[in-house]
Amino acid sequence: MDEPQRNPGETTAEPAARPAGDDTEQVPPARPVIVDVRDLRKVYATPEHKVTALDGVTLQVAAGCFTAIMGASGSGKSTLLHLVGGLTAPTAGTILVEGHDLAQMSDRARTIFRRRRIGVIFQEYNLLPTLTARENVALPCLVDGRPLRDTRVRVDELLEIVQLQERADHRPDALSGGEQQRVAIARALLNNPAIVLADEPTGNLDSKQSRAIWQLLRDIANQHGTTVLMVTHEAQGAAFADEVVVLKDGKIIGKFEPKGSADAALVATRYQELAG
Ligand code: ADP
Numbered sequence: 001m002d003e004p005q006r007n008p009g010e011t012t013a014e015p016a017a018r019p020a021g022d023d024t025e026q027v028p029p030a031r032p033v034i035v036d037v038r039d040l041r042k043v044y045a046t047p048e049h050k051v052t053a054l055d056g057v058t059l060q061v062a063a064g065c066f067t068a069i070m071g072a073s074g075s076g077k078s079t080l081l082h083l084v085g086g087l088t089a090p091t092a093g094t095i096l097v098e099g100h101d102l103a104q105m106s107d108r109a110r111t112i113f114r115r116r117r118i119g120v121i122f123q124e125y126n127l128l129p130t131l132t133a134r135e136n137v138a139l140p141c142l143v144d145g146r147p148l149r150d151t152r153v154r155v156d157e158l159l160e161i162v163q164l165q166e167r168a169d170h171r172p173d174a175l176s177g178g179e180q181q182r183v184a185i186a187r188a189l190l191n192n193p194a195i196v197l198a199d200e201p202t203g204n205l206d207s208k209q210s211r212a213i214w215q216l217l218r219d220i221a222n223q224h225g226t227t228v229l230m231v232t233h234e235a236q237g238a239a240f241a242d243e244v245v246v247l248k249d250g251k252i253i254g255k256f257e258p259k260g261s262a263d264a265a266l267v268a269t270r271y272q273e274l275a276g
Pocket residue numbers: 044045046051052053071072073074075076077078079080
């Protein structure tokens with residue numbers, strides 16, 4: 001039986017310290033760490049040369065936390081997301097997702113784990129052009145070998161979350177970029193994943209549609225406890241996150257916590273200070 005279990009990780013963020021003698025229940029329980037990355041290195045070896053894409057990255061992200069990853073082009077952002085998503089193997093270091101070591105899993109177990117526990121969103125929406133929005137959202141269920149009727153209620157619920165009930169029967173070419181990305185987000189959420197990985201999800205969108213996507217990711221983290229990791233170049237988008245992690249040359253060079261979505265100017269300043 002190599003199918004992964006769905007229990008949360010064993011480690012926890014910020015152990016809830018209570019003063020001695022205080023037996024009231026005022027301190028909320030610590031949230032489990034969902035993504036636990038230690039000393040991660042990734043070296044891509046090509047015939048001509050070696051590229052160190054990640055050079056000792058350690059990062060813990062708690063359940064329901066929205067983390068933005070910023071950094072110049074080539075700093076290792078996509079590589080980090082791919083490693084956390086189990087799409088590529090690390091050269092060294094460990095990655096635990098919900099307490100499971102992805103590198104130790106069999107290929108089959110990792111594939112099933114990815115499909116059920118990790119939702120992925122890219123800059124390109126990757127929708128199937130011949131399917132309607134509703135059918136695209138339901139696609140992971142078909143891939144998983146389950147009948148469509150099992151997910152009808154869930155698909156309707158998701159179309160409501162992304163506010164596309166009215167457009168459910170449209171094909172991608174009849175939808176705006178922002179609407180297509182919302183379909184892709186609904187699809188990523190179908191199996192109620194523990195984490196959503198979003199690699200520059202608003203790279204092709206105008207500012208109004210981008211805001212809708214950032215707000216949606218924020219709501220998913222707040223309301224559904226989903227852990228969100230989003231790569232972005234935009235300070236306005238990063239301001240929606242609980243924490244901003246800045247990468248440079250494959251290393252984390254700083255972290256800070258924006259104070260809300262109106263905090264874009266502060267995020268831009270902090271990022272400039274760190275990344276130069
Ligand atoms: P970012 O997403 O921050 O732009 P990436 O993680 O895509 O950065 O890339 C980090 C570095 O690794 C870059 O120098 C890039 O050229 C290199 N790289 C990424 N993917 C590959 C690959 N498949 N083969 C070789 N080099 C790669």
